[in-house]
Amino acid sequence: MSAREWIGKDFYRELGVSSDATADEIKKAYRKLAKENHPDANAGNAEAEKKFKAVSEAYGVLSDASKRKEYDEARRLFGSGGPGGFGFPGGGGGSGGFDVGDIFGQAGQQQGGFGGLGDILGGLFGRRGAAAGATANRPQRGADVETDVRIDFTEAVKGATLPLRLSSPATCSTCGGNGAKPGTSPRTCSTCQGSGLVSRSQGAFAFSEPCRDCRGRGTIIDDPCPECAGEGVSTRTRTLTVRIPPGVADDQRIRLAGQGEPGRGGAQPGDLYVRVHVAPHKVFGRQDLDLTITVPVSFAELALGGTITVPTLEGKVSLKVPQGTASGRVLRVRGKGIAKRDGSQGDLLVTLQASIPSTMDDKAREALVAYAEAMSGHDPRPEITELLEGR
Known part of the structure; x- marks a missing residue:
């Protein structure tokens, strides 16, 4: 591309950004336009292909700090505008400018x-x-x-x-x-x-x-x-x-x-x-190299303790739930997270969440009422009780 052609292009306008746009703003604008006009998504569309080449050319200049500096210096020297009509500070003539074609033509x-x-x-x-x-x-x-x-x-x-x-x-x-x-x-x-x-x-x-x-x-x-x-x-x-x-x-x-x-x-x-x-994933989440999963458990499993089966990406593992475990507690299964090529290894973090049945039969209800009566002397929220009683 000749110097005249290079100066004559408005790369900022091609990407739809201002001349003081940051590198991230330029990258974001390019990614959006390149995706919209990519030949694979616009088969046979000559205009889209032309636009794709134009934004790629603009990004090639504006994404490179040294090229962008040179381009901006050229625009400041000759002013902005189409080729052949750049203003020059202090130039002679009634319009205060000259045709850049005088230099390049x-x-x-x-x-x-x-x-x-x-x-x-x-x-x-x-x-x-x-x-x-x-x-x-x-x-x-x-x-x-x-x-x-x-x-x-x-x-x-x-x-x-x-x-x-x-x-x-x-x-x-x-x-x-x-x-x-x-x-x-x-x-x-x-x-x-x-x-x-x-x-x-x-x-x-x-x-x-x-x-x-x-x-x-x-x-x-x-x-x-x-x-x-x-x-x-x-x-x-x-x-x-x-x-x-x-x-x-x-x-x-x-x-x-x-x-x-x-x-x-x-x-x-x-x-x-x-x-x-x-x-x-519909079940697993991720925290750096650790995989996370929330597992519903019954009140009895939390209160009495026991062993539950937990899925992993490779299969399943058995996990011991200590007696008196609170809902929301996180248990760690070592070595069942993400393994990277450098040897680092994450774990599987299992969050236990109490599952409350929406319905229960008469037998279950009677057992629960009996349990509530047996635990009537236990206050599960003493701090709240103190506030309610003004203590």
């Missing part, structure tokens, strides 16, 4: 040192002067990509291996990423001698600007690849295998190194981050 290569605004722009767009021997097509690491997967509770506890189908930009398989039709190769631009930059003088300033003939790439493709149209990158669908580690938490991200967008100019690709969403 000329292809003539003139002699003169690089300096002034040219040096600023060279820094903003990852380019240095031709005198330094660098090229405009500096290698650039690919952008990181994020996607979501949903797993059930048991898979989160024990781990799982899942296939992940992605439609994303990737190095063109037809041309290998060089943008030229198979059997041909890009040629060095004769205008800029492969540097991607040309220089010109204007008054007291000397400017370095992207070469118009090669669009700042340093090479020219005479016969573009039919698949990627010379870009070296195409959208393709691929299937990856994602290994979910045991004990993964809800909303945790798993990093797949090198599986993001391809790099430019031979640079490393970005990473793929898989955000995991865990469905709740």
